[in-house]
Every structure is written in structure tokens, then in C-alpha cells.
Amino acid sequence: MINEIQHTAETKMQKSLDVLRDNLAKVRTGRAHTGLLDQVEVEYYGSMVSVSQVASITLLDARTIGVKPFESKMAAVIEKAIRNSNLGLNPAAMGDLIRVPMPMLTEERRKDLIKVVRGEVEDGRVVVRNVRRDANNDLKRLLKDKEISEDEARRGEEGIQKLTDKYIAEIDKMLATKEADLMAI
Structure with a gap:
């Protein structure tokens, strides 16, 4: 039972880490990446x-x-959608190819983006801590129902705390990497 609770907690923590990674990828740095246009939609x-x-x-x-x-007729529609996407991009059509240059980030914009990133990271930490709380509540319920001993409950809580520490450290690492990307000129 304790192993099931720990496994469920680890699965949920991993999913929250994946969601955070996706959210951080959407924050634009000075470098181009194809995932930046994933949220841009066109009528087709x-x-x-x-x-x-x-x-x-x-x-x-x-x-x-x-x-x-x-389809070549979609070029103008795609160009307009990218321009109107609030990403701050200015596409230029060259024949059947649309070039989307990434503008340089200003210092002020970089600091704003870092605030956004820190907010996303804090949300990720909160999710991991909530998973820990839920797992600990499950252990306490098992203890109350006398399905496990106090020692087993304590060992289970220690295991869940180790998982929490591991995922929080991973989140902190992601924050440091993203901040370095944002501050790189």
C-alpha cells in the first residue's frame, strides 16, 4: 500500500514536471525554436x-x-496569423517561404520574462507540494484505519519527502537553465 502511494505520488510529480517544462518552452528567449509557433492558429x-x-x-x-x-495560398494567411499572435514577431514572405526573424530582447523585457518564468516555477513547486500533502494524508488515513504501523507511516512519509526534494531540485535546475537562456545576449 505504501509503495502504491509513493508510486502514485512520483507519477503525479513527474507529470507536473513535464507540464512545467512545456510551459517554460513557450516563454520566448532570444533564440529561435519551432515550438514557438505551436500556439499560433490559422483558419483552414x-x-x-x-x-x-x-x-x-x-x-x-x-x-x-x-x-x-x-499550399501556396496559405502563405498570406499564415503570415498574418503570426504577425497578429502577440508574440512580437514580424514575419516576411520570400516567395513560398515565410521567414520569421527573432528580435533581440531588451533588458527590460528579459526581466519581465524572468518574472513570468519564476511564477511558472513557483506554480510547479506548489503542485509538487500538494502531491506530497495528498500522499501524506493517504498515509495518515491508513495509519488511522490501523492498516499500517507508525514506523511504516514514518518511513513512507520520509520516502515521499525524498521524492519531493528530488523534484523540487529538478524544478530549481530548470529555473536556473531558463534564466541563463533569458539573460544570454
């Missing part, structure tokens, strides 16, 4: 779809994303 035959479903997205160089529509 009456339905809204992401740009990656109507075009191939590649990196032309470290600061430029190339978008090549599968």
Missing part, C-alpha cells in the same frame, strides 16, 4: 488549426524560423 477550410498542421516549420539559423506552407 473553416476550422482553426495550428500552423504546424498546414506548414512545415524549420530553423533557418539560430535566430530565424522558416515556415513553408503545404
